[in-house]
Amino acid sequence: MNTQSNAVTSPPLESRPEAPEVISETQRLYWAVRRELWENRSIYLAPLAASAVFLLGFVVSTLHLPSRMRTSGQGGDYLREFMLQSCGFAALVLMGTMIIVAIFYCLDALHSERRDRSILFWKSLPVSDLTTVLSKALVAVVLLPLFVFAMTCALWFVMVSFSSVVLLVRGTSVATISSQLSIFQLLPPLLYHLLGIHGFWYAPVYGWLLLVSSWARRAPFLWATLPPLAIGVVEKIAFNTSYFAGMLSHVLSVGMDDRMQSKASGMSAILIPRLGVGQFLASPGLWVGLVVTAIFLAVAVRLRRSQGPI
Amino acid sequence: MACIEARGLRKSFGTTMALDGVNLQIEEGRILGLIGPNGAGKTTALNAILGLTPYQGELRVLGRDPWTERDQLMRDVCFIADVAVLPRWIKVSQALDYVAGVHPRFDRAKAESFLAKTSIRQGNKVRELSKGMVTQLHVALIMAIDAKLLVLDEPTLGLDILYRKQFYDSLLNDYYDRSRTIVVATHQVDEIQNVLTDVMFIHRGRIVFTCSMEEFESRYLEVMVNPDQLVEARAHKPMHERQVIGRSILIFDLKPNHVDRQQLAALGEARTPSVADLFVAVLGNHLGPAQGVAL
Numbered sequence: 001m002n003t004q005s006n007a008v009t010s011p012p013l014e015s016r017p018e019a020p021e022v023i024s025e026t027q028r029l030y031w032a033v034r035r036e037l038w039e040n041r042s043i044y045l046a047p048l049a050a051s052a053v054f055l056l057g058f059v060v061s062t063l064h065l066p067s068r069m070r071t072s073g074q075g076g077d078y079l080r081e082f083m084l085q086s087c088g089f090a091a092l093v094l095m096g097t098m099i100i101v102a103i104f105y106c107l108d109a110l111h112s113e114r115r116d117r118s119i120l121f122w123k124s125l126p127v128s129d130l131t132t133v134l135s136k137a138l139v140a141v142v143l144l145p146l147f148v149f150a151m152t153c154a155l156w157f158v159m160v161s162f163s164s165v166v167l168l169v170r171g172t173s174v175a176t177i178s179s180q181l182s183i184f185q186l187l188p189p190l191l192y193h194l195l196g197i198h199g200f201w202y203a204p205v206y207g208w209l210l211l212v213s214s215w216a217r218r219a220p221f222l223w224a225t226l227p228p229l230a231i232g233v234v235e236k237i238a239f240n241t242s243y244f245a246g247m248l249s250h251v252l253s254v255g256m257d258d259r260m261q262s263k264a265s266g267m268s269a270i271l272i273p274r275l276g277v278g279q280f281l282a283s284p285g286l287w288v289g290l291v292v293t294a295i296f297l298a299v300a301v302r303l304r305r306s307q308g309p310i
Numbered sequence: 311m312a313c314i315e316a317r318g319l320r321k322s323f324g325t326t327m328a329l330d331g332v333n334l335q336i337e338e339g340r341i342l343g344l345i346g347p348n349g350a351g352k353t354t355a356l357n358a359i360l361g362l363t364p365y366q367g368e369l370r371v372l373g374r375d376p377w378t379e380r381d382q383l384m385r386d387v388c389f390i391a392d393v394a395v396l397p398r399w400i401k402v403s404q405a406l407d408y409v410a411g412v413h414p415r416f417d418r419a420k421a422e423s424f425l426a427k428t429s430i431r432q433g434n435k436v437r438e439l440s441k442g443m444v445t446q447l448h449v450a451l452i453m454a455i456d457a458k459l460l461v462l463d464e465p466t467l468g469l470d471i472l473y474r475k476q477f478y479d480s481l482l483n484d485y486y487d488r489s490r491t492i493v494v495a496t497h498q499v500d501e502i503q504n505v506l507t508d509v510m511f512i513h514r515g516r517i518v519f520t521c522s523m524e525e526f527e528s529r530y531l532e533v534m535v536n537p538d539q540l541v542e543a544r545a546h547k548p549m550h551e552r553q554v555i556g557r558s559i560l561i562f563d564l565k566p567n568h569v570d571r572q573q574l575a576a577l578g579e580a581r582t583p584s585v586a587d588l589f590v591a592v593l594g595n596h597l598g599p600a601q602g603v604a605l
Contacts, residue, residue, distance in 0.1 A: 031411035
């Protein structure tokens, strides 16, 4: 039962030099992230497309801006309000796009490589399951919000430039035009909102989606959404309580109760921080969520390890 | 040090035993053909060796436990688990970048010179390539990796004869250097017969036959017996007999019979049997004559 007795005794033809080059885990993570961006071009194409569509609408509306400013009779204030509304809406459009992209990205991330059998190729290379899963979580939690932030900055800049040109051509005073620059004060709270809320606060959601994506053999979307719904329904029927549903809505509403939410409404509400940065970092909800995320990701790593193609 | 060592390797899926106590030892520098019918446990055995599936029993690959030490092991082990598993969206240049980025033993220049001999361009995406070209790309990537163990599971399934020939030629000429170990599992036995240094038959989760090719050639003899000498030939206890266009072909195992090769050769036309024929002979004995074996 062995081939030992038949071993050819000739030594290796040449002693190959041991490759001394070491590739750090950080480098592997970098390449794993590059792979995600190559594979999922919707990560940047979708926000770009949303920006383009939004810009089209904005251009048309801005062409009428000078006449509307004149009829309103309060040039600077009208302009500031108009830009606040427009930029707020622009941020909202990009954010909505980001949420959709992130959900579908996470659900597909560990599923598509099993579906197209390419997992057999990825696993033939020295990139661990941990690095792979981390790279996917990193894309959803950090890179996507950062990219959408950069996209929003660029979009606002183009919007302000365009309206300035239109107003200058129509002879509006520079002082009035410059009043719209105040919009850029909203960039820091926007970054905080995108990275803090959409990234880290919602991290357990992405963790859950990645877990389902690594586990489900088919229809990961249904597996991700129906079981939580079922738990809520069963709990309601069996015990007439809704702790589970309450917990979910607590997570999704960023720990705000209805009273606090109603205070901030309207288009620009999203840009006004609901919690101060310090308050946010000190909130137990954030840290519990991150621990839950770590657990979900650890399970996803274990699942990817033993899962083959489907 | 043995490259792969298994003792009592077991793996079951539900009530089916995919591996039923496999013992094997593969020394460094061998090219082993792992041959078996569908569902014999070939892929399961290779998956266990590659750390893709958990198992019971003892298994060491390059001195490591492939399941618990998979991440370290994959720096020295490479595999092509199936044809056309390269992701369809990837560009050839991206695949080169990626492997170069994550694998310390990847020689990009070697992969590029290999690709230069094909009609694959760096700007191509995998989805634009034919099945044969995808395999060429995969081979170019894998062969440029200086691995100690290369595992190939049906690497040429579904490819035409030209690509299959090319595949094994480059495996021998450009890759094999006697310090590397190669394990090939395949159905297309005859094509790799002259590539192998060792051959191993697996059946129902067990290794039923193992032999080096030198021993194979000296030990087994196939004789197309002259019709008038058939009775005499049968007296030498052939391990297998089959009829081809009215003539009987007998396979002899010379070792336990103590029969002289010359003596048997005088009974008809003698030659070394093909691995496929010996496979049928060995498995035929295991199954009894009623059950056929499809290769």
